[in-house]
Amino acid sequence: MISIPAGKFTIGSKDPMAESDESPQKEITLSPFWIEEHEVTFAEWDLYFKDNTLPQSKKIDGVTRATPQYIDMTWGMGRAGNQPTNSLSQQAAVMYCKWLYSQTGFFFRLPTEAEWEYACKAGNNSAPDIKGLADVGYSKENSGAKFHAVKEKKPNAWGLYDMLGNLSEWTIDQYDAAYYQNISTKDPATTPGPKYPRTVRGGSYLDDATELRCSNRIPSNAKWNQRDPQIPKSRWWLTDGMFVGFRVVRPSIQPSKEEIEAYYARYLK
Amino acid sequence: MENNLKSRREFMKQSSMLAGGLAAIPFASEAGSFFNTSADDAIKVVLIGCGGRGTGAAMQAMLSKQNVKLVAMADVFRDRLDDCYKSLTADDLSEDLGIPGNIKNKIAVTEETKFVGFDAYQKAIPLADVVILTTPPGFRPIHFEEAVKQNKHIFMEKPVATDPAGIKKVLEIAEIAKKKKLNVVVGLQRHYQNSYRELYKRFKDDMIGEFVSAQAWWNNEGVWMNPRKAGQTEMEYQLRNWYYFNWICGDHIVEQHIHNIDVINWFKGSYPVKAQGMGGREVRKGKDYGEIFDHHYVEFHYADGSILNSQCRHIKGTMSKVDEQIVGTKGTIFCGNMNIVDRKGKVLYQFDKNKENDPYQSEHEELFAAIAKGEYKFADAENGAKSTMTSILGRLATYTGNVVEWDMALNSGLSLQPTHYAWDADMPLKPDANGLYPVAVPGVTKLI
Numbered sequence: 001m002i003s004i005p006a007g008k009f010t011i012g013s014k015d016p017m018a019e020s021d022e023s024p025q026k027e028i029t030l031s032p033f034w035i036e037e038h039e040v041t042f043a044e045w046d047l048y049f050k051d052n053t054l055p056q057s058k059k060i061d062g063v064t065r066a067t068p069q070y071i072d073m074t075w076g077m078g079r080a081g082n083q084p085t086n087s088l089s090q091q092a093a094v095m096y097c098k099w100l101y102s103q104t105g106f107f108f109r110l111p112t113e114a115e116w117e118y119a120c121k122a123g124n125n126s127a128p129d130i131k132g133l134a135d136v137g138y139s140k141e142n143s144g145a146k147f148h149a150v151k152e153k154k155p156n157a158w159g160l161y162d163m164l165g166n167l168s169e170w171t172i173d174q175y176d177a178a179y180y181q182n183i184s185t186k187d188p189a190t191t192p193g194p195k196y197p198r199t200v201r202g203g204s205y206l207d208d209a210t211e212l213r214c215s216n217r218i219p220s221n222a223k224w225n226q227r228d229p230q231i232p233k234s235r236w237w238l239t240d241g242m243f244v245g246f247r248v249v250r251p252s253i254q255p256s257k258e259e260i261e262a263y264y265a266r267y268l269k
Numbered sequence: 270m271e272n273n274l275k276s277r278r279e280f281m282k283q284s285s286m287l288a289g290g291l292a293a294i295p296f297a298s299e300a301g302s303f304f305n306t307s308a309d310d311a312i313k314v315v316l317i318g319c320g321g322r323g324t325g326a327a328m329q330a331m332l333s334k335q336n337v338k339l340v341a342m343a344d345v346f347r348d349r350l351d352d353c354y355k356s357l358t359a360d361d362l363s364e365d366l367g368i369p370g371n372i373k374n375k376i377a378v379t380e381e382t383k384f385v386g387f388d389a390y391q392k393a394i395p396l397a398d399v400v401i402l403t404t405p406p407g408f409r410p411i412h413f414e415e416a417v418k419q420n421k422h423i424f425m426e427k428p429v430a431t432d433p434a435g436i437k438k439v440l441e442i443a444e445i446a447k448k449k450k451l452n453v454v455v456g457l458q459r460h461y462q463n464s465y466r467e468l469y470k471r472f473k474d475d476m477i478g479e480f481v482s483a484q485a486w487w488n489n490e491g492v493w494m495n496p497r498k499a500g501q502t503e504m505e506y507q508l509r510n511w512y513y514f515n516w517i518c519g520d521h522i523v524e525q526h527i528h529n530i531d532v533i534n535w536f537k538g539s540y541p542v543k544a545q546g547m548g549g550r551e552v553r554k555g556k557d558y559g560e561i562f563d564h565h566y567v568e569f570h571y572a573d574g575s576i577l578n579s580q581c582r583h584i585k586g587t588m589s590k591v592d593e594q595i596v597g598t599k600g601t602i603f604c605g606n607m608n609i610v611d612r613k614g615k616v617l618y619q620f621d622k623n624k625e626n627d628p629y630q631s632e633h634e635e636l637f638a639a640i641a642k643g644e645y646k647f648a649d650a651e652n653g654a655k656s657t658m659t660s661i662l663g664r665l666a667t668y669t670g671n672v673v674e675w676d677m678a679l680n681s682g683l684s685l686q687p688t689h690y691a692w693d694a695d696m697p698l699k700p701d702a703n704g705l706y707p708v709a710v711p712g713v714t715k716l717i
Contacts, residue, residue: 050585056493067493068489068490068491068492068493068585069489069490069589070489070492071489071591072488072489072589072590072591074589075605076590076592076605079589194361194363194364194369195363195364196363196364196367196368197367221367222365222366222367222368223367223627226627227627227628227629228325229322229325229326229456229458229629230320230321230322230324230325231321231324231325231327231328231356231357231365232321232324232356232364232365233325233364233365235364
């Protein structure tokens with residue numbers, strides 16, 4: 001985990017590549033937090049997923065872990081310990097955070113959009129350097145159509161790897177194109193509504209390089225689970241979301257036990 | 270230039286958000302329903318088998334663009350039927366479909382048209398125009414027979430049987446369905462998937478030359494398991510944990526791997542004449558796992574000598590792969606990569622992933638469109654039966670460890686079914702004093 005200091009940054013972008021949902025720009029103040037240096041790997045995920053003391057359940061609830069994958073959801077891209085775990089729903093990612101909390105006593109959660117963008121920009125709010133992108137991230141142009149082991153590319157100024165590219169990363173926030181109109185300027189977070197759309201960030205190995213921008217906001221889509229023929233569809237896996245992963249954050253100031261439990265209950269509903 | 274790029278990306282983002290999980294779903298209208306339907310001229314659908322896949326298939330039928338209603342449901346278990354009904358009548362389906370809305374006004378099932386028990390299908394089928402058959406596959410032959418007898422159009426899931434006697438029956442009924450011009454779609458959905466259709470077109474256009482050999486894989490970590498509960502009869506236990514019993518499941522080479530084997534049959538344009546292979550239970554053992562193997566490796570021989578090498582495995586921590594590959598004299602088709610590559614590695618064709626469809630939805634769209642127009646277009650049952658038979662042939666080969674001929678196996682009369690279906694039925698397969706079931710032993714187990 002990398003320690004991210006409290007601070008201010010400007011969310012959004014007025015770059016010519018920016019889309020309308022990246023405006024208006026606002027100055028945001030954030031409390032300090034820790035963020036994982038890299039995307040959660042299979043080695044890390046498997047400590048949870050292969051914990052035989054926990055029951056596997058189709059339903060997302062208190063003490064369960066994910067059901068077996070009906071098909072191979074790495075799609076042949078590999079499952080080595082240093083490769084990033086993929087094809088996970090946002091709820092599965094939150095369940096992993098909850099499991100980490102149960103193991104360590106420390107509160108882990110997904111980053112908010114603002115936290116993620118702050119960590120990605122790492123003090124640099126200028127337009128992206130498309131030329132240098134191949135050195136820091138895997139997009140369609142250099143990935144060979146598959147994800148890669150974490151930390152192969154150069155880190156950003158704050159020491160974070162693969163913020164841009166490789167896997168798109170879950171944030172906790174609901175996607176709202178007009179979010180920045182009324183965004184809170186201190187530790188903003190959205191109220192969870194429907195499961196779609198929620199926001200992923202960073203772009204992936206399948207995206208054009210132009211998608212790999214710190215301010216780019218990508219809404220989740222039910223198509224990401226299209227190939228699950230059952231109803232209810234899997235609450236854990238995304239059959240067509242092979243490009244989605246996540247990294248965890250831990251706020252520097254730990255909330256109360258009640259607040260932590262309320263957080264998990266709110267996002268695992 | 271940049272602005273064009275940007276507006277294209279914004280357009281993609283917006284259109285993909287609107288479309289949600291469904292290509293062209295009508296927008297939510299009154300009271301949150303996706304549809305306005307009039308009851309009288311609706312196509313009446315009956316669901317036989319109310320598990321997760323049955324619920325999914327019923328949902329896909331209801332979401333087709335035709336005027337469709339679900340009028341009856343049948344299952345052996347009341348709780349499965351109730352869960353299914355609850356899912357279909359939920360106020361908000363956004364977690365599954367991506368946009369808020371429901372299909373409540375398409376569900377015209379009443380307490381009187383919910384049928385429970387082994388004979389429930391006989392009571393439900395008369396109410397239908399179209400029957401959806403989605404129980405575990407052991408029941409499929411008798412359900413298919415009843416639906417065709419009563420002149421219904423049919424969507425039925427794969428596999429369509431678990432034993433040669435069941436295949437024989439399905440082949441006979443398939444002929445009757447053709448004569449009666451009843452549309453039959455089988456849930457081998459790769460036939461309804463754009464990428465496979467495009468690859469097939471190019472195969473027929475000779476892009477890889479002559480068919481030489483093929484590979485097929487369904488290797489993964491396995492599926493769910495339901496342990497025995499106190500008070501269950503042997504029949505109830507085997508049905509609740511059906512994946513592990515051959516009379517109802519057929520083993521995973523039949524239940525899952527059929528998809529990949531069927532693709533090879535489809536491209537080859539014929540079915541194997543014999544098979545031999547090896548398999549066993551190496552890791553997944555014990556009383557919770559019935560009798561099925563955890564791995565099979567089979568060579569299937571076609572009449573012209575070309576070979577399909579097929580492997581399927583349910584072992585955690587091993588290489589995971591679900592795919593097909595077809596080798597021709599001029600090139601190779603990689604189904605998972607959706608491309609065709611020549612002998613030197615040059616990509617001759619690459620399917621554009623953005624043009625992929627949801628094949629589970631498409632099979633219902635196409636079926637219900639044909640029915641609405643009064644067309645007779647689909648006769649999938651024969652191929653469904655023969656691809657199921659191919660998978661069964663593989664199982665017989667790995668269980669016996671010997672060469673198994675298609676004709677001999679198909680005409681063997683082998684049936685795994687209990688003499689009758691009832692909660693207290695005398696089951697052909699029983700556990701021993703330790704709760705363990707007899708398992709096939711290659712070299713010892715005989716075909717009959």
